[in-house]
Amino acid sequence: MYSVTLESPADFAGWREAARGLLGAGIPPEAVSWHSPAEPAGLFAGPPPPDVPAQSAIPPVPRDFLEMAERAARHSDPERFALLYGLLWDARRAPGLLRTPTEPRMARLEAMARAVKRDAHKMHAFLRFREIDTPEGPRSVAWFEPEHHIVEAEAGFFQRRFAALRWSILTPRRCAHWDGAEIRFAEGARRADAPADDAAEDLWRTYFASIFNPARLKPDAMRAEMPKKYWKNLPEARIIPALMQGASGRVRAMLGQEPASQPQPPGPRRRRKD
Amino acid sequence: MDLRAKLALLADAAKYDASCASSGTEKRDSRAGGLGSTEGMGICHAYAPDGRCVSLLKVLLTNSCIFDCAYCINRKSSDVRRARFTVEELVRLTLAFYRRNYIEGLFLSSGIIRSSDYTMEQLIRVARTLREEHGFLGYIHLKTIPDAAPELLAEAGRWADRLSINIELPQVRSLKELAPEKDLAGIHGAMGNLSGHIAEAKEARRTPTRAAPPRFAPAGQSTQMIVGADDSDDRHILGTSDALYKKFGLKRVYYSGFSPIPDASAKLPPAPPPLLREHRLYQADWLLRFYGFETQEILAGGEGGMLDLELDPKLAWALKHRALFPLDLNRASREALLRIPGLGARNVDRILAARRYSSVRLADLARLRVPLKKVSPFILAPDHRPARGQLDSAGLRRQLLAPSAFAQAAKPRQLALDV
Structure with a gap:
């Protein structure tokens, strides 16, 4: 059994290089275990795989697959690298495999890539900066809890958007710091390391409460898109229970003290396309 | 009135506009200066308990209005409190929210004050100040006042990502009845004007020239129709949408189920339509645009010009x-x-x-x-x-x-x- 230890939990380039070597050396998936500093090999680590000639034959890999694989490699599933290598191994004999979205392992990989994409999207959406004064000037600091290994991949989004600010994104897995020149990554942090409040949050809650239409209460639809696990880090979420409790009274008042005549349908469990 | 009270009032007055889209515009980012980015995909920064996404700071510049549209909370004859943001207040609020990653940008609309031109100028000033003085690169959606001067519409398109003019009601008869100051021909005229500019700017972007192409609302234009405030059936509604898509190349038609408002006009129906009707219209709209269905085919699934509420x-x-x-x-x-x-x-x-x-x-x-x-x-x-x-x-x-x-x-x- 060989052990491959990658540089970081989402080290896709490292995985590609190792996979190329393993394929060249003809080492089957069941003879390899994959690790990263966050998922150490432990006591029973095997030796690293042998070095192989660089020009070893690699099956051609569709670009779509590579994109999906890179995303799936950020998933927190400890089997992600083994799954990827297994597919690559079998693709040597079954050229259509990596283009068959209905194949069970391909479907699993796609689900992983989708979960990572959603996690990234939720990070772009639900991360909230709080501004603090530091001796070097104002700094924007956010605390976010991603489900997968996405901080390195998504830091660029915040750099492109907030290049003019100086910011820090703290998460339990990794932290990213921007001072105007380059992004620096560091070890994970604790929630207590982030500021606890921001003066603008009151105004933001005022907005959130006012833009909500009490005549259309659909809490399931809200929770489907903004699951409760995110609420503890969203400054506006703390007023949601009060908004919901007050809704029917506000509607009755609008209708001139009449009770609401139209029962509201419950929201969908999951939104999807027909 | 302090800023917080204004915000409460002018956001409350803006929530009947369903659109909160922040997608489909050109790509921009702040690495060469400025604040903000747009990367094509819209981002919903929060969801309210009504299930709607909060993507933009959606407010009115003022809820004072010289029009008296029966379905509107801000109509002249309503006795709601009135307020008005200064340009400076709105700019500060937008930037403060944006820097904290609460929003993608601003959706600014307004009641009509003094004149259409004056109102349009005020909206443009907010967008221009954000872009020119603060290098704001986030998303801006401006509501367009239909009878504002063409050169004002042209300037709005320079600063905004999206422009919209609400068609309001599916039939001209209902518009006359419920929104007597609005004029369908004027609305169509303005939509045609915008669609001309949008197509021109798009064409210019495709043609490589040395001069920078004139920018005009790269995320296109949209509109909104109120469902259930008049007696129009789904045939009227979908027929109107289909015609608008074909004629003006609209990005979206939003359907807004008529919602009870405080101090409602007696011309309105006493109860709102089922929310499900709005949902079915959105589904039908998708079939029109992405599934190769014709309006008549979709309506054939229902009865008497109405979609089947029980089935998609x-x-x-x-x-x-x-x-x-x-x-x-x-x-x-x-x-x-x-x-x-x-x-x-x-x-x-x-x-x-x-x-x-x-x-x-x-x-x-x-x-x-x-x-x-x-x-x-x-x-x-x-x-x-x-x-x-x-x-x-x-x-x-x-x-x-x-x-x-x-x-x-x-x-x-x-x-x-x-x-």
Whole structure:
């Protein structure tokens, strides 16, 4: 059994290089275990795989697959690298495999890539900066809890958007710091390391409460898109229970003290396309 | 009035505009200066308990208005409190929210004060200040006042990503009745004017020239129709949408179920329409734009010019065209696959990709998370054919209704899937 230890939990380039070597050396998936500093090999680590000639034959890999694989490699599933290598191994004999979205392992990989994409999207959406004064000037600091290994991949989004600010994104897995020149990554942090409040949050809650239409209460639809696990880090979420409790009274008042005549349908469990 | 009280009032007054889209504009970022970015995909930064996305700071500049539209909370004759933001206040608020990653940008609308031109100028000033003085690169949606001067519309397009003019009601008769100061010909004229500018700017972007192309609302224009405030049926509504899409190349028509407002006019119906009606209209709208359906076909799924509230419009259509089914999953064309209830465009493309290498089975559809109960009566696959007589049985409709989670799903998908 060989052990491959990658540089970081989402080290896709490292995985590609190792996979190329393993394929060249003809080492089957069941003879390899994959690790990263966050998922150490432990006591029973095997030796690293042998070095192989660089020009070893690699099956051609569709670009779509590579994109999906890179995303799936950020998933927190400890089997992600083994799954990827297994597919690559079998693709040597079954050229259509990596283009068959209905194949069970391909479907699993796609689900992983989708979960990572959603996690990234939720990070772009639900991360909230709080501004603090530091001796070097104002700094924007956010605390976010991603489900997968996405901080390195998504830091660029915040750099492109907030290049003019100086910011820090703290998460339990990794932290990213921007001072105007380059992004620096560091070890994970604790929630207590982030500021606890921001003066603008009151105004933001005022907005959130006012833009909500009490005549259309659909809490399931809200929770489907903004699951409760995110609420503890969203400054506006703390007023949601009060908004919901007050809704029917506000509607009755609008209708001139009449009770609401139209029962509201419950929201969908999951939104999807027909 | 302090800023917080103004914000409460002017956000409350803006929430009847359904659009909160922040997608589909040009790509920009702040690495060369400025603040903000747009990367094509819209971002919903929060969801309110009404299930709607909060993507933009959606407010009115003022809720004072010289118009008296019966369905509108801000109409002249309503006795709501009035307020007005200064340009400076709005700019500061937008930037403060944006820097903290609460929003994608600003959706600014306004009651009409003094004149259409004056109001439009005020809206433009906010957008221009954000862009020019603060290097703001986030998303800006400006509501356009239809009878404002053409040069004001042209300037609005320079600063905004999206412009919109609300058509308000599906029939000119209802507009006369409920919004007497509004004029359909004027609305169409302004939409035509915008669509001309949008097409021109798009063309200029495609043609490489040394001069920078004139920028004009790269995310296009949209509109909104109020559902259930008049007696228009779904035929009127979808017919109007279809015509607007074809004539003015609109990005979106939003349907806003008429919502009870404080101090309502006596001209309005006493009860709001079911939220489900709005949802069915959004589904039908998708079939029009992405599934190759014609308005008449969609309406044929319902009765008397109304969509079937109990079933989604594609399923309703299929149940009335059973002779076209079952379709062979491995032989049917893309167009035909798109007509199978329960199959969305993405999954149709996955099926087309998979069947180049091996035949696609019902079990494969399960892995693609296709609702099997809904598709299975309508398809043939190597491991599946519909039970004898199922497709012709009178009970099929009832069978497909049974779970009803779908029929209950009153949430329009306008936000996550906006294009």
